[in-house]
Amino acid sequence: MPTPVGVYAFSAAQIRVFLAYIQALWAEDVGPAGDVQLHGLLKKILRQHDDDSPAPPPPPTPSLVFRDKVWRMLRMLYTTGLFPRGFAGRAVPANAIYLNIGQLGLAIPSFFDWLAKRPDIIRAMMVHDAIPIDYPHLVGNKAPLYHRQMIRTAAEYADCLIFNSAYTRASVSAVMQDFGRAFPPGLVRSLPLSSAFIDVEAPVPELRDTRYFLAVSTIEPRKNYALLLRVWQRFVATMGPAAPHLIIVGALGNGAETILAPLKSDPALAKRVHHVAGLSSPALASLVLGAAGMLCPSLAEGFGLPLLEANAMGVPTIASDIPAHREVATATTVLLPTDDEHGWARAITALPVVAACRARDIPAALTEAAYCADIVDFVSGVRAKTA
Structure with a gap:
């Protein structure tokens, strides 16, 4: 977890508690019958008379949205006990594999400075697309700049790359060539269900x-x-x-x-x-x-x-x-x-x-099991070649 004072690591036990909390928060285990949003949708579809439709509530103000997000984050940290226990550079075991599938954090290179001090770690990073670079008119004004930085960070730190499609691999490869970077080993793997x-x-x-x-x-x-x-x-x-x-x-x-x-x-x-x-x-x-x-x-x-x-x-x-x-x-x-x-x-x-x-x-x-097995095999193979 990146913070203003450094990047911290968490134990597997901490993350399991956190994932269970998120699973419950997103109602992933209650089934369709217990999904509040689905019930709201059904009311809209099955009710055909405007006279029975209540007026929608006004949208929350930005300040309320921000306050709600902060409160949810604090509640999550308190409930799960998800507090940092050690800097990543020291806490991550020797010869570990660092797998980054989130992409957005790659836009902030300082989040990865700790990896420069840990050459023993194999770095595998997933790049989802190059859309903001190839289609700047379809995104916000700052998105192309951020996305170029994501790919630049991956080019600088990654020992291998993971792609969701051959199209994404070709698009990202073209951007890396513009940077003058060598293209690291890459795996194209369809996402699972x-x-x-x-x-x-x-x-x-x-x-x-x-x-x-x-x-x-x-x-x-x-x-x-x-x-x-x-x-x-x-x-x-x-x-x-x-x-x-x-x-x-x-x-x-x-x-x-x-x-x-x-x-x-x-x-x-x-x-x-x-x-x-x-x-x-x-x-x-x-x-x-x-x-x-x-x-x-x-x-x-x-x-x-x-x-x-x-x-x-x-x-x-x-x-x-x-x-x-x-x-x-x-x-x-x-x-x-x-x-x-x-x-x-x-x-x-x-x-x-x-x-x-x-x-x-x-x-x-x-299946998710087959997907994860393919990712592990690929990254482990890269590690074996660099050992």
């Missing part, structure tokens, strides 16, 4: 007779939600009450208020398009299993996880024709241009009614 998607038993029963489609990702410009909202405006205008529902699952990102603005200005559209954030993995898995289709219209991705999840669960998929999606697509995935509104509308309406029983196809390679 969460165990919740493997263990899910049934769709959400309340939506058994509701035809709905899903789009899962942070609400931001590069996810291309504007295309889907235009398509659904077309459905509402031509199909009326028979129009299918669209459920958008994802946290609010940069520009989200503008993207979702049509839901406030168009009451008819708001009855068919619903946004929800904070779903547990079991709740999301149940929603995916009962969906008429998964829609992935992104302008750019490093990896298409929602597409992978839906394909494995036998749910029809329609995705933008971009490199990362081509790697994950199956023979039944419909790939379309990111601006073909008519094509997306035709493809969505052409999908069949949800089958009573999905034909799931979950190969062993998609």
